[in-house]
Amino acid sequence: MSDPSPAEGVRQRNLARLLRLVHLEGPVSRATLTETTALNRSTIADLVGELVREGLVVERAPDPSRRVGRPSPVVAADARVVAIAVNPEVDALTIAAVGLDRGIPLRERIELDHLLTPDESAQLIAERVGLWRAGELADARVVGVGLAVPGLVRAADGLVRNAPHLRWTDVPLRDLVADATGLPAAVGNDATLGAIAEHLFGAAAGFDDVVYLNGGASGIGGGVIVHGMPLLGAGGYTGEFGQNRPGIASEADRRAGNGVLEDEVSRARLLAAVGLQAADEPALAAALEAAGTGAAEEVARQRRILSTALANAVNALNPAVVVLGGFLATIAAPDVPGLTALVQDQAMSANAEDLEIRVASLAEDRLLIGAAEAAFAELLRDPTA
Structure with a gap:
C-alpha cells in the first residue's frame, strides 16, 4: 500500500x-x-x-x-465499537467488553483454584469472545483484545518476560491470544495500564506528573506519568515499586525478613487478618471495616511501611499526585489525609509540599479500561486503517 x-x-x-x-x-x-x-x-x-x-x-x-x-x-x-479487556491473576481471570464510549456492557470474573497457564488463558478468552459475539455482542464491532498482566511485559512485542506469581516466563501472550481469537491483541503491565486509565479518566485526570501504585493478588506494581506521557523505560519495565526494599523504622513492623515491599504490604496478609481465603476488593474492605483490633493493627502496620515507600517515590519523581488502586486503596481510604501526612513527614519538604494522594476513582474498572485503551490504540491513531 x-x-x-x-x-x-x-x-x-x-x-x-x-x-x-x-x-x-x-x-x-x-x-x-x-x-x-x-x-x-x-x-x-x-x-x-x-x-x-x-x-x-x-x-x-x-x-x-x-x-x-x-x-x-x-x-x-459509538457504543457498538468495543474492545475485549482481560486481567489474568493468580485467583481469577477477569474479562470484559469495554465500549469506545467507555461503557462496560459485559464483565465476567472466572474464579480459579489453580494457576492459569498462558494457553488456558488464551482458550478461555476465545471461548468467552465466541459466546459474546454470538449473543450480546452480535451487533458489535470488536476491534481487539487488550491484556493487563501482573508482570514484566516487553513494550516492543508484548512478550511477558516474567509474571512471577503466575509463573510465566518469556510467554508470547499477544500471539497466543491473537491466534486463539482471530483478533489483534495488545499486552501491557497491569499497573502501567491502570496508571494510563486513571490519568485519562480517573483520579489523576488533569495532572501531568503522576505516580500510580496498584495492589493486587500478585503483589504491587506501579506506573509513572511524566509530562502527560507514560514512562516505560528502555524495555517497558518501569514502575516495579513492589520489588523495592522498604525502609522499616521499627523492627516490630517487619514480617518478611529481608523481603521486598510487596512481601510486607500484602493483600494475602490482609485476608489472613480477617480470616478469608479470597475476596474481591469491596468484600475485603467490608471485612476489614467489620473486623477487630488485630486487623486494624495490620492495616496500620502496612500503612506505615507503604508511607515510607511512597516518600521514596516522591523524592525520586516529584509527582503532583499519587494514586493508589486495589488493596492499597482499601488501606488508604479510611484516612487519606493521615497517610499523606505520613508521607510528607518522610519526604523532602519541597518535593511533597503540594502533594496529593488519591484513591483510584475507577475502582475495579481501572485495569479493564487501561487494557481496552491498549486495544483501541491503533484505531485511535488511524480511524480509517
Whole structure:
C-alpha cells in the first residue's frame, strides 16, 4: 500500500483527533469540536460524517437545554465499537467488553483454584469472545483484545518476560491470544495500564506528573506519568515499586525478613487478618471495616511501611499526585489525609509540599479500561486503517 498523500495524511490526523476527543471527553457538540480544533464548521461536518459512515461515532439531536444560538448536533463515540479487556491473576481471570464510549456492557470474573497457564488463558478468552459475539455482542464491532498482566511485559512485542506469581516466563501472550481469537491483541503491565486509565479518566485526570501504585493478588506494581506521557523505560519495565526494599523504622513492623515491599504490604496478609481465603476488593474492605483490633493493627502496620515507600517515590519523581488502586486503596481510604501526612513527614519538604494522594476513582474498572485503551490504540491513531 502506498503512503498517504500530504492531504490524506492531514485528513487522517484530523479524523484521529476528533475520534480521540469524543472518546476522552464523552459526547461533544459539533460547535465544541469546531472551537477546540480551530477547524471550520464545514470541515467538522465532513469529518464527522466520515466517522459516522465508518461506524465509529453517532450523532444525536442537539441538547434541548441549549437556548442561545444555532442548535449543534452532539457527536458521541459509538457504543457498538468495543474492545475485549482481560486481567489474568493468580485467583481469577477477569474479562470484559469495554465500549469506545467507555461503557462496560459485559464483565465476567472466572474464579480459579489453580494457576492459569498462558494457553488456558488464551482458550478461555476465545471461548468467552465466541459466546459474546454470538449473543450480546452480535451487533458489535470488536476491534481487539487488550491484556493487563501482573508482570514484566516487553513494550516492543508484548512478550511477558516474567509474571512471577503466575509463573510465566518469556510467554508470547499477544500471539497466543491473537491466534486463539482471530483478533489483534495488545499486552501491557497491569499497573502501567491502570496508571494510563486513571490519568485519562480517573483520579489523576488533569495532572501531568503522576505516580500510580496498584495492589493486587500478585503483589504491587506501579506506573509513572511524566509530562502527560507514560514512562516505560528502555524495555517497558518501569514502575516495579513492589520489588523495592522498604525502609522499616521499627523492627516490630517487619514480617518478611529481608523481603521486598510487596512481601510486607500484602493483600494475602490482609485476608489472613480477617480470616478469608479470597475476596474481591469491596468484600475485603467490608471485612476489614467489620473486623477487630488485630486487623486494624495490620492495616496500620502496612500503612506505615507503604508511607515510607511512597516518600521514596516522591523524592525520586516529584509527582503532583499519587494514586493508589486495589488493596492499597482499601488501606488508604479510611484516612487519606493521615497517610499523606505520613508521607510528607518522610519526604523532602519541597518535593511533597503540594502533594496529593488519591484513591483510584475507577475502582475495579481501572485495569479493564487501561487494557481496552491498549486495544483501541491503533484505531485511535488511524480511524480509517
